[in-house]
Amino acid sequence: MSLSIIESCVNCFACEPVCPSEAIYEAKPHFLINSKKCTECEGDFADPQCATICPIEGAILNALGEAINPPGSLTGIPPEKMAEAMAELQAH
Amino acid sequence: MELPVLNDQPESKGESGCSAGSCGSTDDQLDHLSDEIREKVQNHPCYSEDAHHYFARMHVAVAPACNIQCHYCNRKYDCANESRPGVVSELLSPQQAVKKTMAVAANIPQMTVLGIAGPGDPLANLERTFETFQTLSRDAPDIKLCVSTNGLALPDAVEELAKHNIDHVTITINCVDPEVGAKIYPWIYWNNRRIKGKKAAKILIKQQQKGLEMLVAKGILVKVNSVMIPGVNDQHLAEVSRIVKEKGAFLHNVMPLIAEAEHGTFYGVMGQRGPTADELQALQDSCSGDMNMMRHCRQCRADAVGMLGEDRGDEFTMDKIEDMDIDYQAAMVKRKVIHQAIEAEMNEKRASKEEHTIALPKLNTRPVLMAVATSGQGVINMHFGHAKEFLIYEASSEGARFISHRKTELYCSGDDSCGEAETALEKNIRTLEGCEVVLCSKIGFEPWEQLEAAGIQPNGEHAMEDIEAAVMAVYLEMAEAGKLDETTQQKRANA
Numbered sequence: 124m125s126l127s128i129i130e131s132c133v134n135c136f137a138c139e140p141v142c143p144s145e146a147i148y149e150a151k152p153h154f155l156i157n158s159k160k161c162t163e164c165e166g167d168f169a170d171p172q173c174a175t176i177c178p179i180e181g182a183i184l185n186a187l188g189e190a191i192n193p194p195g196s197l198t199g200i201p202p203e204k205m206a207e208a209m210a211e212l213q214a215h
Numbered sequence: 216m217e218l219p220v221l222n223d224q225p226e227s228k229g230e231s232g233c234s235a236g237s238c239g240s241t242d243d244q245l246d247h248l249s250d251e252i253r254e255k256v257q258n259h260p261c262y263s264e265d266a267h268h269y270f271a272r273m274h275v276a277v278a279p280a281c282n283i284q285c286h287y288c289n290r291k292y293d294c295a296n297e298s299r300p301g302v303v304s305e306l307l308s309p310q311q312a313v314k315k316t317m318a319v320a321a322n323i324p325q326m327t328v329l330g331i332a333g334p335g336d337p338l339a340n341l342e343r344t345f346e347t348f349q350t351l352s353r354d355a356p357d358i359k360l361c362v363s364t365n366g367l368a369l370p371d372a373v374e375e376l377a378k379h380n381i382d383h384v385t386i387t388i389n390c391v392d393p394e395v396g397a398k399i400y401p402w403i404y405w406n407n408r409r410i411k412g413k414k415a416a417k418i419l420i421k422q423q424q425k426g427l428e429m430l431v432a433k434g435i436l437v438k439v440n441s442v443m444i445p446g447v448n449d450q451h452l453a454e455v456s457r458i459v460k461e462k463g464a465f466l467h468n469v470m471p472l473i474a475e476a477e478h479g480t481f482y483g484v485m486g487q488r489g490p491t492a493d494e495l496q497a498l499q500d501s502c503s504g505d506m507n508m509m510r511h512c513r514q515c516r517a518d519a520v521g522m523l524g525e526d527r528g529d530e531f532t533m534d535k536i537e538d539m540d541i542d543y544q545a546a547m548v549k550r551k552v553i554h555q556a557i558e559a560e561m562n563e564k565r566a567s568k569e570e571h572t573i574a575l576p577k578l579n580t581r582p583v584l585m586a587v588a589t590s591g592q593g594v595i596n597m598h599f600g601h602a603k604e605f606l607i608y609e610a611s612s613e614g615a616r617f618i619s620h621r622k623t624e625l626y627c628s629g630d631d632s633c634g635e636a637e638t639a640l641e642k643n644i645r646t647l648e649g650c651e652v653v654l655c656s657k658i659g660f661e662p663w664e665q666l667e668a669a670g671i672q673p674n675g676e677h678a679m680e681d682i683e684a685a686v687m688a689v690y691l692e693m694a695e696a697g698k699l700d701e702t703t704q705q706k707r708a709n710a
Contacts, residue, residue, distance in 0.1 A: 133291035134279070134306075135334075135335065136279040136280040136340070137280035137335070137339075137404075140280065140340075140342075141404075141407070168407050169407075170407070170408060176282065176404045178284055178290050179291065197284065197402065198286075198481050199286070199401045200485065204484055205479075208476040208479075208483075208484045209479075211476065212476060212477050
């Protein structure tokens, strides 16, 4: 069982120092999780630390491949509002 | 949890409020500070309005991680054309940061201050931040070290900060009320948990206030930054100002919110507006009764290099620095000579200003806002068309008072994809809204006509003159010409 980081990661470094099992490492184009080392913080903390500090919605997936922080959960921006704003910008 | 800060009874204004020199118009914003503090800030461009015309600063981006989320920040955003906090083009390791700092200090001898301000929170990146400070305090002892923090991890870091010879800290404090805080901070990372809402804001506020008290007790200078967010904390910031002043912060910097949809921040996307220049000035004025206000902040990039208002970061990218061979011992000797010369010049100028201050005739006239094009040194020395920013002064029967600076370019004026097609000239004129005069060294015919049409009088007659003297000369001319009497004011009010 292991969490994973996907391409929406912005390399902000927040997760790397809080991982209790040193499973997270800096890589290109984004940080990665060593699946052999990742314990999902079981036995150390109630919540997986990387997902608890990550500011980017959708960047960290659980073992089932689901986003731990789904769209709207961290920023408070309703996903449709974000889509609207970005569509507006691209139209220019 | 008790929040002692919120339970504090405000002292009566008459006793605690205005210390001499910090109220209303004053020539020197540092007038009321003790000699010891003046000594510490006199060559710090961010802390002394006077010094920012002469001395330069730089930031190194070594602290990318953050332990809180603010609604005005988006950590994935980076735009090379932009100048605003949180934006950087390259992240540095502590070793690279040290190398860059010494290269800049050797090449720009006016550089006096190295700050670590993010992106992210420097104290959430303790190892990287302190490694940088430790090496620099050893190898480049003539550079002042500064750090800027959101305050969450501050109380635990104070001891370490004091060890590394850091005598200035900036804390961003946007509120002292968790109700307000919950509208600014969606979450914090605290004791290995993500905490949201009012509870999160309460913890953050408590840590900020505790950190502030601890720093002051250690004799470390504290500046407080606040972001003014209309409808969220604008009514609340005068209270913040009063409290932080009472606790010993020596300078308050109220900055306008920067929020555009393309920044992808909560405020940007949700259409939260920033304050107008008038609103910002009104709030700064209402806070200044209680404390020394900073008005010359340029809200610079987290990797800015050079004088405030300019950015020479492009000259010092890592690949360029790799090729530089720096003899820092030699640089320090040179820096010392240059710093002494600048300080002598500043003192001379201050003395000559005192000597030449002429008593203003008794006037019963309204104040006037004037814009000045300058590249520094306190003189009018910029062509209108070359100005990237204007300094705004208020002239009144009390004298000339520096109010703010306004950038001429919108935050992202890159190309046609940004907003409506508006000429640069139209944009500049809009930037000067509220001003009645613009002083510059020279100005072309076309902008002259358009400025006049917009009700702003261009003036190129005071090129290379002292800004404040020129502003007052023009003001007196306006008064003599009867442009400032009550009827005119009435007309303006009715317009």
